[in-house]
Amino acid sequence: MLLQTKRAKVLGLLLGFLLFLLFICFSIVYGYTNTTWTTAIEAYTKYDGSNEHLIIQTVRMPRALIAAAVGASLGIAGALMQALTQNPLADPKIFGINAGASFFIVFAVSFFSITSLGAFIWIAFLGAAVAAIIVYFIGSLGRDGLTPMKFTLAGAAIWALFSSLTQGMLVLNEKALEEVLFWLAGSVQGRKLEYLQSVLPYLTIAWVGSLILARHINLLSMGEDVAKGLGQKTVLIKLVTAVIVILLAGGSVAIAGPIGFVGIMVPHLARFFVGIDHRWLIPYCAIIGGCLLLVADISARYIIMPQEIPVGVMTAIIGTPFFIYIARKGLTKS
Incomplete structure (x- = not known):
């Protein structure tokens, strides 16, 4: 633990x-x-309707705020999952929660032609919940009960399973493939600012709730x-x-798609600074997660410019090593 004292x-x-x-400012300015x-x-302050001003207001500002919110949410989600499961590899994507949310959204697009953002949010929450329940049920089977x-x-x-089903639906439905492939x-x-505004109330409840639960965790x-x-x-406590x-995971998937590895990396980085006390760990995870996704998004703009790669690819490049x-350190407890 690098930071020893409260000060x-x-x-x-x-x-x-x-x-x-x-x-956030870098994300707004550079591209x-x-x-x-x-x-x-x-x-x-002096909006003149120019292309540069329009891009900053309607493209880069929403993009920066969404990256910040999603990064913070995934960082906190990873910390909570690792504490709940006592598993240092826990992450919404690795544990299938993101895949469940993604599957439900693609299913809704493919078979019911749903494109409403408001519907996406609730569908993502439902998919995340179903995946979490299934994982918990399967992991609890056997004499030893639930182990990491x-x-x-x-x-x-x-x-x-959910990833394969999602890919199968996209192969059979080219229209759905075009609509959700990049997502x-x-x-x-x-992404538009309305996306963040629609999901922000749920994320805010989760952010505040995680801080309240810190002592219990x-x-x-x-x-x-x-x-x-x-x-x-x-x-x-486990249920809440x-x-x-x-x-956190469902809201993030609804607006930005299934971004992986943030939830794995961030809690470990935060523990390096403040240790295992979740009263400090959770706010540090929020800040580090936001910074990580912002840096990944900014980097994604320059690697193959003028084209961009999805930020989820960048986090995978950073997170896989x-x-x-x-895993090689043998931190996973059996």
């Missing part, structure tokens, strides 16, 4: 938040269309028997935590 952690949080704001910091400021390894294997199996790769490009991380001995209602993860490192 150091508060200072780190403030510096991290300033860096978070700076990356294929050449703009400057002055242009970005004048887009809101069984939970991981169940999540991987459900992820593979399925995980992207914040071309600390107790739960010490072991279920210890938590019960201290008077904690462990079943209720699962609902928060579903809100990290995932392998954790």
Whole structure:
């Protein structure tokens, strides 16, 4: 743990938040269309209807805010899942939650021609919830009950199942393929501010709820028997935590598609700074997650310019070596 004292952690949080704001500004200013910091400021103070001002207001600002919100949500979701399952590889995508949300959305587009964002949000929540319930049920089977390894294997199996079903539907329905292919790769490009506004109330509830639960999750991380001995209602805490993860993951998938590996990397990076106390870990995960996705999105604009690659591909490029490192270190508990 790098930051030992409360004062150091508060200072780190403030510096991290300033860096978070700076990356939002970078996302607004830099891209294929050449703009400057002055242009970005004048887009809101001296708007003249120019192409540069229009791009900043209608494209880059929504994109930056969505990346920040989704990154923060996935970072918190990863921390909660790792605490809930005692598994350092836990992540909404690895555990099949993102795949469940994606499958339900593609199913709705393919068979019911649903294109409403409001409908997408509820469908994504439903898909995330169904996937989480199935993974929990399968992982709990057997004499030993739910273990980190069984939970991981169940999540991987459900992820593979839903991903295969999704690909199968897209092969049979070319129209649906055109509508959701880029979204399925995980992207914040071309997303409108209305997307974030529609899902923000649910994400806000989840953000606040995760902070309220932080102290209880600390107790739960010490072991279920210890938590019960201290008077904690462990079943209720687990249920509420699962609902928060579903809100975070489902909301993120609804607006940006299934972006992976953020939930794996961010909690480990946050623990390096502040340790395992979730009262500090969760806000640090929010800031680091937002920064990570913003940096990944900015990088995605330049690698094959003038084309862009989906930010989900960038997080996979960054996250895969990290995932392998954790797995090779033997951190997964069986």
